[in-house]
Every structure is written in structure tokens, then in C-alpha cells.
Amino acid sequence: MSKGPPPPPPDPVMELCGSSPVTCLAFGEVTFADKKSTFFSGHQDGKILCWNIKSQRILTHLESHSETVLWVASPKENILITQGREGFLKIWAAEQSNWKKLGTIxxxxxxxxxxxxxxxxxxxxxxxxAEESGTISVHRILSDFTVDGGQTPQKLIPTSQKELGMCMKMCSFLFKSSVQRLLVAYESGSLLLWDMLRSVILSKLKAHSDSxxxxxxxxxxxxxxxxxxxGSVDTDLKSWLITDDTLTQDQFVSITNPGLSSLASRRDGRIVASGGxxxxxxxxxxxxxxxxxxxxxxxxxxxxxxxxxxNRLAAGSKDGYITMWDVYVDK
Known part of the structure; x- marks a missing residue:
């Protein structure tokens, strides 16, 4: 007996309208006057919007940067870390109904x-x-979220800077509980796995023909x-295994239309989402x-x-809207 066509994909559970094209997203918690923001969006106009998901309203906004916000993180309640395309990373603390800047890198x-x-x-x-093409600078932030002024930033400098080009994306992680690793993607399409403590390249491979x-x-x-x-400008999404400090190719899949601009894996490591x-x-x-x-x-x-x-998925678009999706959520 035929099962028939699969059901259509669901609609988003909510749609939020931002101030300009959405460039980065993060979940976290910031409290202003007993009202809690649980979601943050960075925008092309340099603003960070702090959203209350239950009311689907903007709780407050932060005039964080003069250029596009490239990255936002909320590692602890009432703390935000933001990076702008003008060349500054800033650390912020929520105080009453205002923001206090704790440090700049x-x-x-x-x-x-x-x-x-x-x-x-x-x-x-x-x-x-870092300013030098292809170079990464590693800074220490203390437990009170001030920048450790007594520490000289560590530099991860590849030997073939011209060949690699600019840094495009990076992910740091702890390998075997305490060993610090950094995976960096470059303009040349290469991936480099770094030992952050020793500033040594452990593994390198050509992942894509373009950036x-x-x-x-x-x-x-x-x-x-x-x-x-x-992902790159083509139709290929690829996965790579990191085993014993070695990068090896795992799987790849081709999507219908070219161009992947964002990726996020679910916390349980079972699902990965892409934005195209x-x-x-x-x-x-x-x-x-x-x-x-x-x-x-x-x-x-x-x-x-x-x-x-x-496990709710948030997606931010160049159209200025943010959608929230309850797909494959354990309820």
C-alpha cells in the first residue's frame, strides 16, 4: 500500500522583524528591570537587538558597532561579547537598563x-x-569578563599566509576535555587545525575550491x-572528522541551489542546519x-x-527577518 507524499514542512512558530539585514544570532539571558531577554540578533547597521521570546518583542537594543556585527555570544547571564566589522571586539555587561562596556580587543x-x-x-x-592576513590572535578574558592586560596575546601565524589568504571562519573546542584546539577556514578553501597552546598546525587539508x-x-x-x-559558494555541504589531531574527509551532500552562508550543529550532535x-x-x-x-x-x-x-532553530536573513522553527524538537 502506498504511503503517499510526505507531509509539507512546517511553518515557523514566530517571525521577528529586525532593524536591518540580520548577520548573526545567539541565545542567552540578559535581565533589564526584571524583564529577561533570551535571544540576541546582530545586524548590518551595527546594532544588537535583545529579544524577549515569550512576548516576541525587542526588550532593548545595544548600539554596539559602527559597522556590521559579525559575531555575538552570551557566555553567561547578563554578559554579551560582540564583534564588529570596523575592527573591534567588545565585552558588555547589563546594568539596570543600560550597558556597561567591560573591555575592547x-x-x-x-x-x-x-x-x-x-x-x-x-x-x-x-x-x-588579527590584522596580519591569515593570522589569529588569542586573548585571555578573566572570570569577571575583563581582558587580561598582563597577558601577551598569542599569535597563530601560518607559514604560507599568501597561499591561504584571509581567515574566513573559525571554531575553538576542547579536545579530550582539556586540550585547546582551533579549526580555521581560509580564503583559499583550506582548513587548518591548530594547537592553541603551542601555536602549531596539527593538520591541514583543502576543503573547497573557493573560499x-x-x-x-x-x-x-x-x-x-x-x-x-x-560550505562554500557551490552546492556542496561537507563534513570532516577530527581524530587524533588529524583532519580527514567524512561525508558530502549536494543541495539544489548554490551558496551556503551559515551552519549550526544541534547541541546533541545529531542534526546540522544550513542557511543558503x-x-x-x-x-x-x-x-x-x-x-x-x-x-x-x-x-x-x-x-x-x-x-x-x-533545540529550537533560529534563522536570520538578509531580508531583515528572523524566523523560529520547532523542527525535530524533543517535546
Whole structure:
């Protein structure tokens, strides 16, 4: 007996209208006058909007940067870390109904590369793109979220800077509980795995023929094995295994329309979502990159995707809208 066609994909559970094209997203918590914001969107006009998801309203906004916001993170309640394309990373604390700037770190200006934050026992490490092409600068942030002024930033300088080009994306992670690793994607299409402590390249491979446009990483069910995902201007979504500090190709899948601009893996490491130039979000299994669903709603490129702790997917678009989706959410 025929099962018939599969059911159509669901509609978003909410749609939020931002101030300008949406460039980055993060879930977290900030409280202003007993009202809590649980979601943050960075925009092309340099603003960060702080949303209350229950009311679907903007709680407050932060005039954070003079150029596009490239990255936003909320590692702790009432703390935001933002990076702007003008060349500054800023650390903010919520106080009453205002924002207090705790510190500033210089980054490369007018590029597209995000920063990456790594939480350790007593401090944080933030990796930022440095002014020298292809170079990463690693700074220490203390537990009170001030910048450690007594520490000289560590530099990760590749030997073939001209060959690699600019840094495009990066992800830091802890390998085997305490070993610090950084995966960096470059303009040349290469991926480099760095030992952050020793500033040494551990593994390198050519991932794409063009610049890497998006990158993410997750743990696997095998202890000490991680899986990375990358996309470029073509139709290929690829995954890579990181085993014993070595990068190897895992899986790849071709999507219908070219251009991948964003990737996010779910916290349980089972699903990865992509945002595409065609305005669609797609979900895949991480193990085999098996396509699960195509979510079509936005009129322009989906420039950022993020999962909440409850596995809800958020997608931000060049059209200025943010959608929230309850797809493959455990209820």
C-alpha cells in the first residue's frame, strides 16, 4: 500500500522583524528591570537587538558597532561579547537598563571572519582574526569578563599566509576535555587545525575550491572524535572528522541551489542546519548528511542559523527577518 507524499514542512512558530539585514544570532539571558531577554540578533547597521521570546518583542537594543556585527555570544547571564566589522571586539555587561562596556580587543577590520570563545576552568580564551592576513590572535578574558592586560596575546601565524589568504571562519573546542584546539577556514578553501597552546598546525587539508563561507563543529558519540562541517559558494555541504589531531574527509551532500552562508550543529550532535543564498534552511543528519527537511520562508539569503538549548532553530536573513522553527524538537 502506498504511503503517499510526505507531509509539507512546517511553518515557523514566530517571525521577528529586525532593524536591518540580520548577520548573526545567539541565545542567552540578559535581565533589564526584571524583564529577561533570551535571544540576541546582530545586524548590518551595527546594532544588537535583545529579544524577549515569550512576548516576541525587542526588550532593548545595544548600539554596539559602527559597522556590521559579525559575531555575538552570551557566555553567561547578563554578559554579551560582540564583534564588529570596523575592527573591534567588545565585552558588555547589563546594568539596570543600560550597558556597561567591560573591555575592547582590536581585530582585523573589513573582513568576514567571526571570533570564537572557549570556556576554561578559571578564564576564557577568545580567538580573533588579527590584522596580519591569515593570522589569529588569542586573548585571555578573566572570570569577571575583563581582558587580561598582563597577558601577551598569542599569535597563530601560518607559514604560507599568501597561499591561504584571509581567515574566513573559525571554531575553538576542547579536545579530550582539556586540550585547546582551533579549526580555521581560509580564503583559499583550506582548513587548518591548530594547537592553541603551542601555536602549531596539527593538520591541514583543502576543503573547497573557493573560499569557505561557513563552518561549525560538534562532538560525536565516539570519545575524542569531532565532526566539522563546511560550505562554500557551490552546492556542496561537507563534513570532516577530527581524530587524533588529524583532519580527514567524512561525508558530502549536494543541495539544489548554490551558496551556503551559515551552519549550526544541534547541541546533541545529531542534526546540522544550513542557511543558503536561496533563502532556505536545510537540516541534515550529522553522521551521514542525510537530508531531513527544507524550510523555505525567507525572501533573501539566510545569513545565520543557531540552535537554542531546547533545540529550537533560529534563522536570520538578509531580508531583515528572523524566523523560529520547532523542527525535530524533543517535546
Amino acid at each position: 582590536s581585530t582585523a577590520a573589513y573582513i568576514f571572519c567571526n571570533s570564537s570563545l572557549l570556556s576554561l576552568a578559571d578564564y576564557y580564551l577568545v580567538s580573533v582574526p 569557505v563561507m561557513c563552518l561549525d563543529i560538534c562532538s560525536t558519540k565516539d570519545q575524542g572524535v569531532f565532526r566539522a562541517f563546511s 543564498w536561496d533563502g532556505s534552511c536545510r537540516m541534515f543528519t550529522t553522521a551521514k548528511l542525510r537530508p531531513l527537511v527544507v524550510l523555505s520562508h525567507h525572501k533573501e539569503s539566510v545569513q545565520c542559523v543557531a540552535f537554542s538549548a531546547e
